[in-house]
Amino acid sequence: MPFSHLKPKINTILANNHNGSDERLKEVCELLQTSxxxxxxxxxxxxNEAEKTLHLKAFAGEPTDHTTIPFGRGICGQVAVSNKNFVVPDVKAQDNYIACSITVKSEIVIPLFKDGKNIGQIDIDSHVEDPFSEEDERFLEWVNEEVAKIL
Known part of the structure; x- marks a missing residue:
């Protein structure tokens, strides 16, 4: 899938200084989820480094109970520790997976770095098994690089 058509839209959202960073993050989530x-x-x-937890700041899709995740727990928690992308083609094959919904079949989590430090991540769930490609990874790394500029 060519993601190039989304890059100018993301840049426009992130450049809108009339909205706070939380609102811009939510708009990016909504754009990605609907596009x-x-x-x-x-x-x-x-x-939250002091507590060794992750906190959900913005999202698009079904509400989740997983608004706080301990480091090391689930896919997101593992990325908080490893600082590496984590692509899960089939969540049923993962021992350390936190099920958000029975409809989720796969997940991709990309760490978000600011000044060389892992400060968060973008997390994407799919109802399709094994849909994520290297192109998704590169695009989401770019999204996080752009997001880091407004934080």
């Missing part, structure tokens, strides 16, 4: 067929839930979690 990419296999992105059924999109959210940004941010780290």
């Amino acid at each position: 990419i067929a296999h992105y059924d839930w999109v959210g940004f979690y941010f780290a």
Whole structure:
């Protein structure tokens, strides 16, 4: 899937200084969730280093009970520790997975770095098994680089 058509839209959202960063993050989530067929839930979690927890700041899709995730727990918690992308083609195959919904079949989590430090992540759930490609990874890394500029 070519993501190039979304980049100018994301840049426009992030450049809108009339909205606070939380509102801009929510708009990015909504754009991704409504524009990419296999992105059924999109959210940004941010780290609280002192508590070793992640906190949901903005999302688009079904509401979730998982607004706080301990480091190391689930896919998001593992990325908080590893600082590496985590693509899960089939969530049923993961031992350390936190089920948000029975409809979720796959997940991708990309860490968000600011000044070289992992401060959070973008998390995407899909109702399709194994939909995420290397192109998704590169695009989401770019999204996080752009988001980091407004934080």
